[in-house]
Amino acid sequence: MADAIELAGYLPGEPGPASYPQSMDDRMAEAIEESKKIRRFPYSLRGMMGEDNQYALPSVVSIGPWWRLRIMDTVKLAAAYSLCKLSARSPSHVYDKVISILGHVRGHYEGQGFHFSNYYHSPFDVSDGELATMMFLDGCFLLQYMMGGGTDPMLQKLMSPSGIKKDIFMIENQIPYLVLKALMEFVSFDVHGFIATMGTEVFPNNHNKEEVQRQKPRRRTQSGCTNNVIEDGSYEPPHLLGLLHFHLTGSMPEMAVPCGAAELARIGIKLAAATTTATCRLSLSPLFLDDVTVSWLVNMAAVEETAAGDFIMPASSPEAQFRLSSYLSVMAMLVNREEDVQELRGRQLLHGTLSNTQALAFFKGLGHSLHHGRQYDAILEKIDTYKRDRKVRVAVYRFLYDNYKTIAAVLSITGVLIGIFKTLLSFKQH
DSSP, rough: HHHHHHHHHHHOOOOOOOOOOOOOHHHHHHHHHTTTTTTOGGGGGGSOOOGGGTTTTTTSSSSSSSOOOOHHHHHHHHHHHHHHHTTTSSSHHHHHHHHHHHHHHHHHTTTTTSSOSSSSSSSSOOOOHHHHHHHHHHHHHHHHHHHHTTTHHHHHTTTTOOOHHTTTOTSHHHHHHHHHHHTTSSOOOOHHHHHHHHHHHHOOOOOOHHHHHHHEEEOTTTTTTTTEOOSSSSOOOOOOHHHHHHHHHOOOOOOOOOHHHHHHTTTTOOOOSSSSSSSSOOOOOOOOEHHHHHHHHHHHHHHHHHHHTTTOOOOOGGGGHHHHHHHHHHHHHHOOOOOHHHHHHHHTTTTEESOOOHHHHHHHHHHHHHHOOOHHHHHHHHHHHHHHHHHHHHHHHHHHHHTTHHHHHHHHHHHHHHHHHHHHHHHHHH
């Protein structure tokens, strides 16, 4: 592996100072490049990091320069060797490709505390050699993980810990997507298909794996509906977490008027699970919660908070911004007590291994931190309009809902009494 991690005799020159953009196109291009930077976990969402910051700090594998876990270093070397062997290219040949994009890679980190002190670490710096080696090994590791460890049984076993699946989708544990794109010139792999499959773990409403593999990322239009994004180079994610967010938000249905789940039931608003992700009209996507998907959701909310979603749907309407945060805010709005959690489970809107108490704690933590977004505000406005325009209907429905057991008992007793009276009347006639 010495050849794999030894720098070649050349490095790309340092980029010159950025010129002031003279046109709208220049400013747009600059904004797009800025949106692709690898961000830190936003301070405003620190309350969502979980116990011992478990949703912000990697526990098994570190990807990129922010964290320096050494547990998987040997596995990364094995993954790089295996990928080079699969590509039938020498490690130095593949490594040279990473060196050729090093200037662009460094630009994805500058201005984010990469050369200076930050609120997690003491000050640190990364040389060109360290950065190139890191991108090469981490990129090979990610591709090999997504390919299931390739054909090497030992590598497959070493890449099996579930913590890896959680760690590689943390906002501070990313490398630029352009590194993966460069490495995929040597091995062919459908990253979009892999990420789409991962998305079904969060929203388990499409169990047809073949259909998922064919699914393309969607971009929301001004009308709110989604159109397939043709893979023509018009969209490139900043990193894997951004791609996961893009797939999930691009296939989410519009949120109908869904206060707590039990309270909405009292006024006649029934919750329904969406049966597919390919529609704009159905209510809420069913949600699966376990330790891994909770971490993904928290980090995708962090992506929206730090980048405002601009790089995800550059041509979208303002309503599409903070789309996942709005969805989670609506779910949090529906949950005020464990009874509401059970109501969501009964409606097939909530699945997973978290207990009702754990799910309640998760949703309540969201409510204090998330940026709600315009969709959330629209939901509240629709609920208020519903209550205001149907005051009599709501009052009658609430009375019937709250007292249906008493009413049923009274009707039952009345039926018995009527039967008795009919019997007595029959005896009297005879």
